[in-house]
Amino acid sequence: MRNYIFILLALVMSTAWSQELNCNVVVNAQKTGNENVQVFKTLERQLTEFINNTKWTDKSFKPQERIDCGMIITIENYDTDLFQATLQVQSTRPVFGSTYAAPVYNYNDKDFNFQYLEFQNFVYNPNQFESNLVSMITFHIYMILGLDADTFAPKGGEEYYKQAQTIVNYSQQNNAKGWKLADGQQTRFVLIDNVLSSTFKEFRDVMYEYHRNGLDEMSNDAKEGKQAIAESITDLQTLNNRRPNSYLMRVFFDAKSDEIQEIFSDGPSVNVSDLISTLTRIAPFHAAKWRKINF
Structure with missing residues (x-):
C-alpha cells in the first residue's frame, strides 16, 4: 500500500512540474553533402532531449499546456567540431475555442557558429556562459516563453525576457556574432533590447x-x-x-x-x-x- 501511494504521489508531482516546451528539433545537413554523418543525428537527438526535458521556469505546466515550437538548424559547413549554421525558430499558441494554433514567434537567426563534440553534455547555467550553442538555444527558449506569456497576460513575459537579456550579456564574452550592439541592427542583442525598451512599449x-x-x-x-x-x-x-x-x-x-x-x-x-x-x-x-x- 505504501509503495502504491509513493508511486501515485510521484505521478502527481511529475504532472504538476511538467516541462514547458514541446519542441521539434531538426538538424539539416544537406548543404554539407554529408547529411548522413552520425554526428548530426546525435546533435539532433541531444538537443531534443535537452530542450524538452529541462525545467526552464518555476511555473507548473500541465502536459496539454506545453508550448509547441520548432527549431531547424541548417548546417552550412563544418570542420571537426566547428559548425557554421543558421537557426530557424518558430512557436505557436492555441486559440481558445478552436483547434487553430496561432504563430507567435518566427525568427531566422543567421549568425550561428558553434563548437560541438559528439555526445558532449549540454549544461545550462542561468548566470554563466557555457558555450555559444547552449547560449543560442536557451536565448530563443526564453524568447519563446516570454512572447507566449505576453499573449496570455499583460507584460506576462517579463521574467523570461530578463533571462534572455542575461544570456545576451554574459554571452558577449564570446566572439560569436549577434550578442553585441556592434554586430548590427538585426541581432539577438537588438531584439531583446527592443522588447524590454519603453520606446517599443x-x-x-x-x-x-x-x-x-x-x-x-x-x-x-x-x-x-x-x-x-x-x-x-x-x-x-x-x-x-x-x-x-x-x-x-x-x-x-x-x-x-x-x-x-x-x-x-x-x-x-x-x-x-x-x-x-x-x-x-x-x-x-x-x-x-x-x-x-x-x-
Whole structure:
C-alpha cells in the first residue's frame, strides 16, 4: 500500500512540474553533402532531449499546456567540431475555442557558429556562459516563453525576457556574432533590447490585445474579435511613428503577416480600408499580402 501511494504521489508531482516546451528539433545537413554523418543525428537527438526535458521556469505546466515550437538548424559547413549554421525558430499558441494554433514567434537567426563534440553534455547555467550553442538555444527558449506569456497576460513575459537579456550579456564574452550592439541592427542583442525598451512599449501591449482580446474572442463573436485585432494592429502605428521601420516590427509581421491576411479575407465583414492603409505604412515589406485583403 505504501509503495502504491509513493508511486501515485510521484505521478502527481511529475504532472504538476511538467516541462514547458514541446519542441521539434531538426538538424539539416544537406548543404554539407554529408547529411548522413552520425554526428548530426546525435546533435539532433541531444538537443531534443535537452530542450524538452529541462525545467526552464518555476511555473507548473500541465502536459496539454506545453508550448509547441520548432527549431531547424541548417548546417552550412563544418570542420571537426566547428559548425557554421543558421537557426530557424518558430512557436505557436492555441486559440481558445478552436483547434487553430496561432504563430507567435518566427525568427531566422543567421549568425550561428558553434563548437560541438559528439555526445558532449549540454549544461545550462542561468548566470554563466557555457558555450555559444547552449547560449543560442536557451536565448530563443526564453524568447519563446516570454512572447507566449505576453499573449496570455499583460507584460506576462517579463521574467523570461530578463533571462534572455542575461544570456545576451554574459554571452558577449564570446566572439560569436549577434550578442553585441556592434554586430548590427538585426541581432539577438537588438531584439531583446527592443522588447524590454519603453520606446517599443506598444509591441507587448499589442501581443496581449491581439491574442487574448482578439483571437481568443473570435469563437464567441467572430466580428468583435476581428475588430479587436484590427484595433491592436492600429496601435502599432504609434510605435512606428516613434521608430519607423524598426526591427521589432519586422519580427512581429514575420510571424503574423500570413495570419492577418487570412483573418481579414474571410468570415464576418469588417471595415478594412483603414487597416490596409495602416498595414501598408508600418509593414510595407508585406504589401503584396495586404493587397490580397479584399473581403
